[in-house]
Amino acid sequence: MPEYALDSSATVKDLRRRIGDLSLRLRTSGTQTKPAEPRFVDYDLIRLPNGDVAGRKKVIIMSGGCSVPTCTMCPFTNLNNYGINGATSHDSLLDQVRRTVVRTEGEPSYQVLSLYNDGSFFAPREIPRDVQVEIARLVAAAGVKRLVVESLPQFVTEPVLAPFVRALGKVRLEIGIGLQSADVLVRETLVNTRISQVSFERALTVMASLGVDPKIYLMVKPPFLTDGEAVTDVVQSVDYLAGLGVQGMTLCPTRVSRNTVAWELWQAGQYTPPNLWTVVEAIRRVHQRLAVRVACVNLRGTDFESVFPDACPLCADRVVDALMRFGETGEADDLPEDCACRPPVEVTGLDHAAITTRAARQLAVLERSGV
Structure with a gap:
């Protein structure tokens, strides 16, 4: 019997710890404090929960980053002031938001403001409670209709949440939660996120009681999974969300960036991002059960060094364009037709014992190489 062959709770707990420790060791943001200004600003169109399409301003403010950066694929600690004590002050956070909400000449029209901090907006270690409420007041006075x-x-x-919603007034709030997967092994060990089913469902209940819309993110092919398992993971996760009454979700194809476990696995030949056709296959299997939005603006982008989901040179751009259209319209007719390059995908179940064995072996490859 090979080592780690049993999907026992002790084995999974050990695997989760080792993956989490490696993820934290790989984190870096350098030693030089980055400027106290938003690190990313963009404008696009986004489909709202009710199906309407609205202009959006997306802003990522410079912050101290996520307070629990254990996820195996997240690169954002490279881009903020993670680990640099005192690099981002209360005043800096507020000043960035004040400048963000000022309408400038020639600025595209938008009704939605997506305001991100590379972590958890409501974590007090990242954005203090009083700063959270003051940001809500600033947004309420800015004339937007929705804050994400x-x-x-x-x-x-x-x-x-209650004082924040009160301070927003008539501005509708939407909170993105990166559930990533409804499967406990995939979510808590392979992705290594600190989200339990209990905390997720409790948050949905709180949000519903205050009239806040959920924006749920699911990953396509987290590290350690195959493309065939990834499709099953999305389908089962959608079934779970639909059972909770969630009406929509955002699908996030995994990309590979430096200083992450995913990057080290890719470097060692142990992982590849999902094929673009795997993303299409997952969408085709779930889009009739709830509204699907696709976070694919950066699939072939250059905002930071990454290895993106891809297909053959003949169809990759066409597939990405089609996914972007589908993200706006939600119409299955906008999904791409097949290409001769499309690799066969054997959709398989999530065999926890087999996945745990594989993940342990792949992690051991990194450990033996000194990562």
Whole structure:
């Protein structure tokens, strides 16, 4: 019997710890404090939960980053002031938001403001409570109709959310939660996110009671999974969300960036991002059960060094363009037709014992190489 062949709770716990420790060791943001200004600003169109399409301004403010950066694929600690004590002050956060909400001449029209901080907006270690509420007041006075932020669900509680919603007034709030997968092994060990089913469902209940819309993210092919398992993971996760009454979600094809476990696995020949046709296959299997939005603006982007999901040179751009159209319209007719390059995908179940064995072996490859 090969080592790690049993999907026992002790084996999974050990694997989770080792993956989490490696993920944290790989984190870096350098030693030089980055300027106190938004690190990313962009304008696009986004499909709202009710199906309408609206102009959006997307801003990522410079912050101290995520307070629990254990996820195996997330690169954002490279881009903020993670680990640099005192690099981002309360005043700096507020000043960035004040400048963000000022309408400038020639600025594209938008009704939605997506305001991200490379972590959990409602985590007090990242954005203090008083700063959160003051940001809500600034947004309320800015004339937008909808604010989108992101947070781990354990920080989304009634005592935290209620004053924020009151300060927003008529601005509708949407909170993005990176559930990533409904499968506990995939979510808590392979992705290594600190989200439990209990905290997620509790956050949904709190949000519903306060009239806040959920924006749920699911990954396509987290590290350690195959393309065939990835499709099953998306389908089962959608079934779970639909059972909770969630009406839509955002699908995030995994990209590979430096200083992450995913990058080290890719470098060692142990992982590849999902093929673009795997993304299409997952969408075709779930889009009739709930609204699917696709976060694919950066699939072939250059905002930071990454290895993106891809296909053959003849069809890759066409597939990306089609996914972007589908992200706006939600119409299956906008999905791409097949290409001769499309690799066969054997959609398989999530065999926890087999996945645990494989993940342990792949992790051991990194450990033996000194990563």
